[in-house]
Amino acid sequence: MPVTNRRDQERNAVSHKAIGRLCVYRRSLRKLQAMGKPFVYSHELATEASVSPAQVRRDLMGIGYSGSPNRGYDTSELLRSIAMLLDSPEGEGVALVGVGNLGRAIIAYMARQRPHLFVAAAFDSDPEKIGRVIHGCRTLAVEEMPRAVREHDLHVGIVAVPSAAAQDAADRLVAAGIRGLLNFAPVPLRLPESIYVEEIDLTVSLEKAAYFARRSQGAGLT
Amino acid sequence: MPVTNRRDQERNAVSHKAIGRLCVYRRSLRKLQAMGKPFVYSHELATEASVSPAQVRRDLMGIGYSGSPNRGYDTSELLRSIAMLLDSPEGEGVALVGVGNLGRAIIAYMARQRPHLFVAAAFDSDPEKIGRVIHGCRTLAVEEMPRAVREHDLHVGIVAVPSAAAQDAADRLVAAGIRGLLNFAPVPLRLPESIYVEEIDLTVSLEKAAYFARRSQGAGLT
DNA sequence: TAATGTGAACCCATTCACAGCC
DNA sequence: GGCTGTGAATGGGTTCACATTA
Numbered sequence: 001m002p003v004t005n006r007r008d009q010e011r012n013a014v015s016h017k018a019i020g021r022l023c024v025y026r027r028s029l030r031k032l033q034a035m036g037k038p039f040v041y042s043h044e045l046a047t048e049a050s051v052s053p054a055q056v057r058r059d060l061m062g063i064g065y066s067g068s069p070n071r072g073y074d075t076s077e078l079l080r081s082i083a084m085l086l087d088s089p090e091g092e093g094v095a096l097v098g099v100g101n102l103g104r105a106i107i108a109y110m111a112r113q114r115p116h117l118f119v120a121a122a123f124d125s126d127p128e129k130i131g132r133v134i135h136g137c138r139t140l141a142v143e144e145m146p147r148a149v150r151e152h153d154l155h156v157g158i159v160a161v162p163s164a165a166a167q168d169a170a171d172r173l174v175a176a177g178i179r180g181l182l183n184f185a186p187v188p189l190r191l192p193e194s195i196y197v198e199e200i201d202l203t204v205s206l207e208k209a210a211y212f213a214r215r216s217q218g219a220g221l222t
Numbered sequence: 223m224p225v226t227n228r229r230d231q232e233r234n235a236v237s238h239k240a241i242g243r244l245c246v247y248r249r250s251l252r253k254l255q256a257m258g259k260p261f262v263y264s265h266e267l268a269t270e271a272s273v274s275p276a277q278v279r280r281d282l283m284g285i286g287y288s289g290s291p292n293r294g295y296d297t298s299e300l301l302r303s304i305a306m307l308l309d310s311p312e313g314e315g316v317a318l319v320g321v322g323n324l325g326r327a328i329i330a331y332m333a334r335q336r337p338h339l340f341v342a343a344a345f346d347s348d349p350e351k352i353g354r355v356i357h358g359c360r361t362l363a364v365e366e367m368p369r370a371v372r373e374h375d376l377h378v379g380i381v382a383v384p385s386a387a388a389q390d391a392a393d394r395l396v397a398a399g400i401r402g403l404l405n406f407a408p409v410p411l412r413l414p415e416s417i418y419v420e421e422i423d424l425t426v427s428l429e430k431a432a433y434f435a436r437r438s439q440g441a442g443l444t
Numbered sequence: 445t446a447a448t449g450t451g452a453a454c455c456c457a458t459t460c461a462c463a464g465c466c
Numbered sequence: 467g468g469c470t471g472t473g474a475a476t477g478g479g480t481t482c483a484c485a486t487t488a
Contacts, residue, residue, distance in 0.1 A: 015479075019433050023426040027408065041447070048410055054481055061449065069448045069487045086433055094428065105327035109424060112384070113408065117428050155435045156428065162334070180435025182427055186249065186335065188270055196434035198427045202331060204245040205404055205420045206316065206339050206378065211241055211308055212418035213377045213402025237457075263469070276459055283471065291470045292466045 014085070018059050022082050024049045025056065029079045041072035088155070093120025095154045095178060097169040098161035099129050099139045102184060106160055111135040117156075121148045125165070142172060149176040157181040159189075236307070240281050244304050246271045247278065251301045263294035310377070315342025317376045317400060319391040320383035321351050321361045324406060328382060333357040339378075343370045347387070364394055371398040379403040381411075 014022070028048040032040055042060075043053040060066075060073065065081045067073035096103055096119050107119050123142045124130065132139045140148055148154075157173035159166050159181060166185030173181060180196040183189055186203055236244070250270040254262055264282075265275040282288075282295065287303045289295035318325055318341050329341050345364045346352065354361045362370055370376075379395035381388050381403060388407030395403060402418040405411055408425055 013437075016430070016434075017479075019430050020426055023429045024410075024423075027425075043447090050410055052481065055479090057448065057450085058480075067448060070446070071488085072447070086429055088432065088436055092432065094432075101323075101327035101330040105323035106424065108323040113425055115425050115429070117425070117432060156432045158428075178435070179438055180431040180433075182424075182431050188246075188272055194438050196431060196438055198431045200422060200424070200427055201246075202328065202404075202422070203249075203335055203337050203339070204242055205422055206332075206380075207245045207308055207337070208238070208241050209402040209404050209418060209420045210310065210314065210316075210339060210378045211402075212238075213400070214310055215235075216401055216416050216418055239457075265469090274459065276461095277457090279470065279472085280458075289470060290466075291464080292468070294469070 014062050018062055019086070021049060021051060021055070021059055022063065022086065025059070026079065026082045026086070029075055029082070033075050033079060038075055039068075039071045039073065040075055040078075042067075044072075087116060090153060090155075092117045093152050093154050094118070094156040094158055095120065095145070095149055095152075095173060095176070096122045096158040096160060097124070097142065097145075097173060098159065098165070099124040099126075099132070099134065100160065100162075103158075103160040104134050106158060107134050107137055119158075120152045120154055121145075123148075142169075145172055146176045149173075149178065155179050159183045159185055161185060163187045236284050240284055241308070243271060243273060243277070243281055244285065244308065247281070248301065248304045248308070251297055251304070255297050255301060260297055261290075261293045261295060262297055262300075264289075266294075309338060312375060312377075314339045315374050315376050316340070316378040316380055317342065317367070317371055317374075317395060317398070318344045318380040318382060319346070319364065319367075319395060320381065320387070321346040321348075321354070321356065322382065322384075325380075325382040326356050328380060329356050329359055341380075342374045342376055343367075345370075364391075367394055368398045371395075371400065377401050381405045381407055383407060385409045 025045050028045055029040070042056040046053040046056045063081060063085050065078055094117055096106060099122050103122065107122065110117065110119055119137050122134065122137050122139045123145055124139050125142050129139050130141050155178060157178040159169045161169045163185045166183065166187050167189060170181065170183065170189045170191055174191060174195055182198050182200060184200050186201050189197060191197060247267050250267055251262070264278040268275040268278045285303060285307050287300055316339060318328060321344050325344065329344065332339065332341055341359050344356065344359050344361045345367055346361050347364050351361050352363050377400060379400040381391045383391045385407045388405065388409050389411060392403065392405065392411045392413055396413060396417055404420050404422060406422050408423050411419060413419060
């Protein structure tokens with residue numbers, strides 16, 4: 001019973017936000033599956049993900065998955081459907097540039113959570129760091145990037161270097177064949193249109209949190 | 223020449239996204255100011271932030287700031303206007319829970335970038351870590367949180383603990399008086415409505431990057 | 445009865461396009 | 467002439483509400 005077929009995926013461009021939510025639903029589904037719960041309702045996934053039940057149904061409709069009106073969605077089947085959409089049949093290794101505090105924290109973090117995305121290769125330009133092994137991942141010189149990326153067939157990169165080095169790191173990743181990347185450096189990267197960039201900007205997030213914290217009824221004490 | 227007054231801010235609830243963009247504009251403005259550029263056009267800020275010029279003008283309109291038709295916006299004045307909106311006149315210290323790899327990386331990161339937000343207090347439940355000083359920030363026991371948060375008058379917190387401990391960390395922060403927080407743990411936090419939560423979900427971001435990397439014209443090799 | 449699937453309505457953010465200004 | 471400021475048009479994402487189904 002192949003619930004979502006390739007054809008659907010090829011056509012329906014699922015929206016950015018929907019993809020993000022599907023990742024979240026998947027996390028809940030994994031938990032439910034581990035708990036042995038065979039079926040789940042949209043409103044249950046909804047509360048877990050802090051969205052509306054209608055939103056969940058829309059999203060699942062978007063990937064072409066159907067549930068049953070009185071039992072809800074089949075946990076395992078839905079999980080498979082989402083995986084079929086999100087996961088690459090090829091490898092899922094990612095290349096990380098910058099093995100400083102942040103880079104090491106990312107490697108450790110990803111080693112702990114075991115999604116099927118993992119840091120397959122880490123790079124740094126500091127000769128001091130070359131050769132060090134962090135969580136089973138050896139640090140290579142940036143010059144090795146083209147070869148290593150090709151060899152491991154990587155498509156996703158992480159930029160975890162200081163701002164000043166970010167553009168160079170990104171350029172190297174792109175040159176090596178990476179097509180999507182996660183940028184932790186608080187600088188706007190200038191890259192080809194075809195490269196997908198996901199920004200993680202700690203400062204901006206914190207400033208937002210600070211701003212909205214201030215106005216959430218705390219009021220007056222300005 | 224007080225360009226944006228408190229009245230405007232109190233009323234116009236600037237949208238979430240607009241706040242995020244204003245943080246980004248500010249970064250560009252600081253750079254421009256440092257370069258001694260006294261005026262800037264919307265299209266310049268726009269390219270820096272990867273948004274449309276119209277978007278920039280809208281956003282600045284939203285905070286009640288006006289430029290001059292032929293010189294653009296006054297760099298310093300605009301910077302002051304944004305600061306007046308975003309920055310708290312009170313302190314800007316934040317409380318961080320979890321001094322593991324990630325927590326330490328965050329402290330280091332924030333110490334490097336010098337926005338006016340800084341980690342004022344770090345907490346951990348591991349007795350082993352209590353007392354350690356990272357970048358001038360001493361690690362305290364979580365039990366000290368209420369006192370320390372009150373003492374430093376903190377309103378923003380960062381949750382950088384493992385998933386299993388995240389809800390507890392968040393609850394403690396909220397109990398101590400924090401009103402906005404940044405959550406790095408990939409679990410949905412159940413908190414009072416009034417608390418603003420900004421999620422930073424590495425796994426979701428990576429999965430999104432991987433997904434869109436795959437479909438950006440790479441095609442066929444599925 | 446209580447759930448799903450979905451057209452239609454709604455809402456908010458963004459962009460357009462142009463008047464006004466220097 | 468090229469910029470800003472902004473009403474109007476557009477577009478996309480979310481929610482509504484209800485027909486449908488087991």
